[in-house]
Amino acid sequence: MKYIFLLLLGCSLDCYAQDDLSKMFGNDSVKTHEPVIATYKSTRIIQGHSPETLKKRELDFRVAHHFGDLGGEYGGAKTFFGMDNSSDVRIAFEYGITDRLMVGIGRTKGSGSLTQLYEGLAKYRLLRQTTDDHVPVSVSLFGNAVASAMTSSVTKSDASYFDKFSDRMSYTGQVILARKFNRNLSLTLTPTLVHRNRVVYMDVNDLFALGAGGRFKFSKRLGLLVEYFYPFRSQESKDYFAARGQKFYNPLAVGLEIETGGHVFHVNFTNSTAILENQFIPETTTTWQQGQFRWGFNISRRFSL
Amino acid sequence: MKRITTLFAGLFLTLSCFAQDIYSCKNTTLSFFSATPMEDIDAITSKGVSAINVKTGAVYFKVAVNTFKFKKSLMEEHFNENYLESDKYPNAEFKGKITDNIDLHKDGTYNVTVEGTLNMHGVDKLYREKATITVLGGKPAAETKFNVHLADHKIKIPTLVVKNIAETVEVTVKANYN
Numbered sequence: 200m201k202y203i204f205l206l207l208l209g210c211s212l213d214c215y216a217q218d219d220l221s222k223m224f225g226n227d228s229v230k231t232h233e234p235v236i237a238t239y240k241s242t243r244i245i246q247g248h249s250p251e252t253l254k255k256r257e258l259d260f261r262v263a264h265h266f267g268d269l270g271g272e273y274g275g276a277k278t279f280f281g282m283d284n285s286s287d288v289r290i291a292f293e294y295g296i297t298d299r300l301m302v303g304i305g306r307t308k309g310s311g312s313l314t315q316l317y318e319g320l321a322k323y324r325l326l327r328q329t330t331d332d333h334v335p336v337s338v339s340l341f342g343n344a345v346a347s348a349m350t351s352s353v354t355k356s357d358a359s360y361f362d363k364f365s366d367r368m369s370y371t372g373q374v375i376l377a378r379k380f381n382r383n384l385s386l387t388l389t390p391t392l393v394h395r396n397r398v399v400y401m402d403v404n405d406l407f408a409l410g411a412g413g414r415f416k417f418s419k420r421l422g423l424l425v426e427y428f429y430p431f432r433s434q435e436s437k438d439y440f441a442a443r444g445q446k447f448y449n450p451l452a453v454g455l456e457i458e459t460g461g462h463v464f465h466v467n468f469t470n471s472t473a474i475l476e477n478q479f480i481p482e483t484t485t486t487w488q489q490g491q492f493r494w495g496f497n498i499s500r501r502f503s504l
Numbered sequence: 505m506k507r508i509t510t511l512f513a514g515l516f517l518t519l520s521c522f523a524q525d526i527y528s529c530k531n532t533t534l535s536f537f538s539a540t541p542m543e544d545i546d547a548i549t550s551k552g553v554s555a556i557n558v559k560t561g562a563v564y565f566k567v568a569v570n571t572f573k574f575k576k577s578l579m580e581e582h583f584n585e586n587y588l589e590s591d592k593y594p595n596a597e598f599k600g601k602i603t604d605n606i607d608l609h610k611d612g613t614y615n616v617t618v619e620g621t622l623n624m625h626g627v628d629k630l631y632r633e634k635a636t637i638t639v640l641g642g643k644p645a646a647e648t649k650f651n652v653h654l655a656d657h658k659i660k661i662p663t664l665v666v667k668n669i670a671e672t673v674e675v676t677v678k679a680n681y682n
Contacts, residue, residue: 223526223528223555224555224566236581419662459662
């Protein structure tokens with residue numbers, strides 16, 4: 200009998216001892232498979248796309264600018280290190296339809312065989328990396344279609360000789376694979392296909408390229424960005440153009456990302472003159488080694504509508 | 505007879521314990537608001553958890569920082585990434601006690617003072633704030649509004665956006681316990 204009493208008393212004491220209310224919830228408020236945020240601060244790494252998309256009902260007004268060659272024949276003091284020239288300019292509006300799907304329209308000056316470029320783009324966030332590594336990488340799909348509005352050349356062999364409207368078109372498709380390794384380091388691999396409907400003799404209509412990029416954050420608001428594309432142009436195409444004194448280079452860009460709350464400001468240096476993938480991947484003929492790199496910037500202003 | 509008395513006494517003790525002292529709320533609403541010349545910032549979550557012991561006066565709440573929803577999604581990202589650093593400090597947690605001597609078993613509205621420690625952004629700070637507890641049909645509900653100075657929790661605002669973010673935010677907590 201005494202034991203029963205003690206047992207019951209024990210029960211009671213047990214109950215009174217429970218004053219630390221925090222134990223009641225355990226890990227209730229910790230959610231699993233939480234998506235990783237801010238792999239990059241912007242929808243672009245430098246010129247190429249990051250896995251990030253705009254959020255639903257967000258409008259992004261973007262201005263990108265590439266100046267002229269910093270050094271070499273066209274650079275130096277006489278052009279104020281390229282600042283007198285503008286290689287390429289892009290103005291665009293981009294919009295988040297859902298948290299995963301964004302679309303955009305842009306006008307780019309164009310630098311390469313075609314100019315006066317109108318671009319329509321879409322990016323879809325297929326997978327988001329999660330904090331518990333249930334999904335180890337983020338995967339986004341990007342595609343654009345670009346039309347040139349320039350007057351057709353009269354020379355039939357030119358890339359800008361347009362027989363029909365479709366000759367004005369080019370396309371880029373990308374799979375963007377990214378991982379944020381920690382709060383300071385994010386890396387991206389971007390298999391890319393650029394298709395141009397019309398190219399000059401011995402150039403390639405379809406060009407595969409592999410992009411690699413990354414960000415290292417020095418502080419909460421300042422990050423270093425690097426971006427590189429390796430186009431798999433056929434050797435015979437390379438040789439043909441090399442024999443005519445035109446050499447292709449792989450675009451390499453380095454930049455700084457400064458976040459000021461609402462704005463993301465990119466300052467970068469790159470050897471490519473063009474801003475759009477459709478041009479800077481297949482048509483970069485300027486190289487860092489001859490001072491043919493330039494200052495560029497991206498301004499992004501995001502509005503919640 | 506004596507045995508039976510003892511048994512009943514024991515039983516009674518146990519039962520009195522099962523008569524509920526601890527109430528919890530798994531959808532505690534927390535919101536905060538700050539006004540500046542540039543823009544108002546407000547965010548809300550109803551995913552907080554809370555508990556109250558009406559016998560001892562102990563109160564508790566906890567919220568996952570990344571459950572706060574903002575009107576501007578970029579603000580939400582900055583809030584998590586730069587200010588509260590929710591990857592490092594996922595929760596805000598308060599442990600405290602009602603200092604007044606009142607019986608919360610009885611229906612009524614009580615203005616009380618709660619004293620305790622708020623852990624936010626990994627920094628503990630002692631608070632002593634007013635709260636209202638309404639007991640209806642034996643079930644308590646709590647509501648409180650208090651100010652948090654960001655500097656107290658080592659939340660830094662860069663000088664560039666100092667006009668957009670207030671140094672003090674008003675936090676509101678509402679819990680209906682059962």
